[in-house]
Amino acid sequence: MSEVLVSVENVSKSFTGAEGDELRVLDDISLELRAGEIVALLGRSGSGKSTLLRTIAGLIGPTTGHVRYRGTPLNGANPGTAMVFQTFALMPWLTVQDNVELGLAARGVPPARRRERALAAIDLIGLDGFESAYPKELSGGMRQRVGFARALVLEPDVLLMDEPFSALDVLTAENLRTELMSLWAQDAFPTKGICLVTHNIEEAVLLADRVLVLGPGHLRAEVTVDLARPRDRKAPAFAALVDRLYDLLTGREPGVAEPSQATPTARPLPEVSVGGLAGLVELVHARGGRADLPGMAADIGFEVDHLLPLVDAAAMLDFLAVAGGDLHLTPTGSAFTTAGIQESKKIFAAQARERAPLVRTIDKALTTGGRLREGFILDLLRRGFSAGDARRQLDTAIDWGRYAELFDYDTDTGQITLDPARTAASDDGRRVS
Numbered sequence: 001m002s003e004v005l006v007s008v009e010n011v012s013k014s015f016t017g018a019e020g021d022e023l024r025v026l027d028d029i030s031l032e033l034r035a036g037e038i039v040a041l042l043g044r045s046g047s048g049k050s051t052l053l054r055t056i057a058g059l060i061g062p063t064t065g066h067v068r069y070r071g072t073p074l075n076g077a078n079p080g081t082a083m084v085f086q087t088f089a090l091m092p093w094l095t096v097q098d099n100v101e102l103g104l105a106a107r108g109v110p111p112a113r114r115r116e117r118a119l120a121a122i123d124l125i126g127l128d129g130f131e132s133a134y135p136k137e138l139s140g141g142m143r144q145r146v147g148f149a150r151a152l153v154l155e156p157d158v159l160l161m162d163e164p165f166s167a168l169d170v171l172t173a174e175n176l177r178t179e180l181m182s183l184w185a186q187d188a189f190p191t192k193g194i195c196l197v198t199h200n201i202e203e204a205v206l207l208a209d210r211v212l213v214l215g216p217g218h219l220r221a222e223v224t225v226d227l228a229r230p231r232d233r234k235a236p237a238f239a240a241l242v243d244r245l246y247d248l249l250t251g252r253e254p255g256v257a258e259p260s261q262a263t264p265t266a267r268p269l270p271e272v273s274v275g276g277l278a279g280l281v282e283l284v285h286a287r288g289g290r291a292d293l294p295g296m297a298a299d300i301g302f303e304v305d306h307l308l309p310l311v312d313a314a315a316m317l318d319f320l321a322v323a324g325g326d327l328h329l330t331p332t333g334s335a336f337t338t339a340g341i342q343e344s345k346k347i348f349a350a351q352a353r354e355r356a357p358l359v360r361t362i363d364k365a366l367t368t369g370g371r372l373r374e375g376f377i378l379d380l381l382r383r384g385f386s387a388g389d390a391r392r393q394l395d396t397a398i399d400w401g402r403y404a405e406l407f408d409y410d411t412d413t414g415q416i417t418l419d420p421a422r423t424a425a426s427d428d429g430r431r432v433s
């Protein structure tokens with residue numbers, strides 16, 4: 001096995017939330033970055049990828065656990081790494097040359113040597129002729145080349161990249177990826193390992209030897225990408241790995257209960273509006289009941305990552321089934337999207353009561369007591385969520401419950417009550433159901 005460059009040992013990281021509560025962003029993570037490999041950290045928005053990368057860089061310290069560089073525990077910035085940022089992070093008042101020299105100056109390299117090394121890095125990354133330009137004079141792609149030059153000039157053992165291509169247009173991003181891969185393939189390239197944060201599944205399969213899938217705060221899975229380079233996005237083996245990673249990102253974790261059995265803290269509601277979720281179901285219906293998630297996201301100009309909470313919600317309510325990167329309309333989803341408004345509300349209500357744990361819990365409490373203080377639900381939710389998350393869970397449940405005409409909510413009193421139509425039905429002597 002090749003040498004270990006960085007090891008992350010049982011790292012946890014917590015931040016203090018707005019209300020003083022603890023937000024655990026990384027939970028007991030262990031991993032190794034070895035010489036000769038590119039590792040992708042893949043996860044949804046908010047899963048802790050950037051926090052993990054910054055911990056590896058030594059920019060933030062773990063709450064518990066250790067990060068080691070070549071066996072030595074970090075005490076501040078990791079001396080073996082350099083970072084490329086999504087937003088380039090250039091100094092606008094400095095020229096390309098000065099931006100690239102900055103890190104060398106901080107490391108005490110004498111001016112003449114700095115200049116020489118910066119020119120070589122600028123040349124390597126295809127920026128020659130732009131040495132005296134300012135960032136504002138450059139396109140996004142050229143700015144990110146400066147971002148790369150500034151990191152590579154340090155000849156880091158491990159190059160860390162935080163979504164380095166996601167602010168670029170598709171073609172520019174693909175060009176830069178290809179160029180990075182050809183540098184990586186050169187024997188003279190001084191960097192021995194790369195760790196890339198991404199939420200783009202195809203990018204992970206295109207670039208990485210190993211993909212570590214992060215699911216909020218912990219490592220969910222590790223997938224080895226054993227494909228020859230340069231990789232062909234159209235090859236069946238490529239597509240099979242992409243599908244597998246989609247399954248890992250959209251699927252349920254082993255051991256987590258079905259929504260119809262789960263408690264509100266075991267299966268949180270995806271924080272989406274009914275309108276958004278109905279819109280997604282409609283889009284799949286309009287495509288004949290089956291849609292390829294990346295294709296659909298590209299058509300409507302969204303990142304797949306942004307659609308995932310809607311996909312989760314539609315799957316929770318059994319309106320859509322998800323397999324690989326494909327969405328299939330279920331019979332219930334089809335009935336929901338084709339029915340008239342009242343009928344589709346009824347279908348939504350039935351599914352939410354059966355399959356949305358927090359809606360079910362509130363509904364049960366209301367059908368026995370008629371009214372409920374929000375503080376009661378918030379207190380219960382605080383057993384499994386931060387204060388902010390508990391509030392957002394309750395707001396989502398109220399939004400879903402109101403749409404479904406299951407319950408009503410008074411913002412002034414913070415009371416949740418049965419929907420008036422259901423109370424009237426019970427006054428008529430009919431059972432509230």
Ligand SMILES: Nc1ncnc2c1ncn2[C@@H]1O[C@H](COP(=O)(O)OP(=O)(O)OP(=O)(O)O)[C@@H](O)[C@H]1O
Pocket residue numbers: 015016017023025043044045046047048049050051052199
């Ligand atoms: N300094 C901080 N203080 C408080 N909370 C933080 C801090 N940094 C990150 N978080 C929270 O930690 C969680 C994980 O954030 P992080 O940026 O690591 O995730 P990510 O997977 O990189 O997401 P994204 O792709 O959206 O950047 C988020 O809920 C974020 O709000």
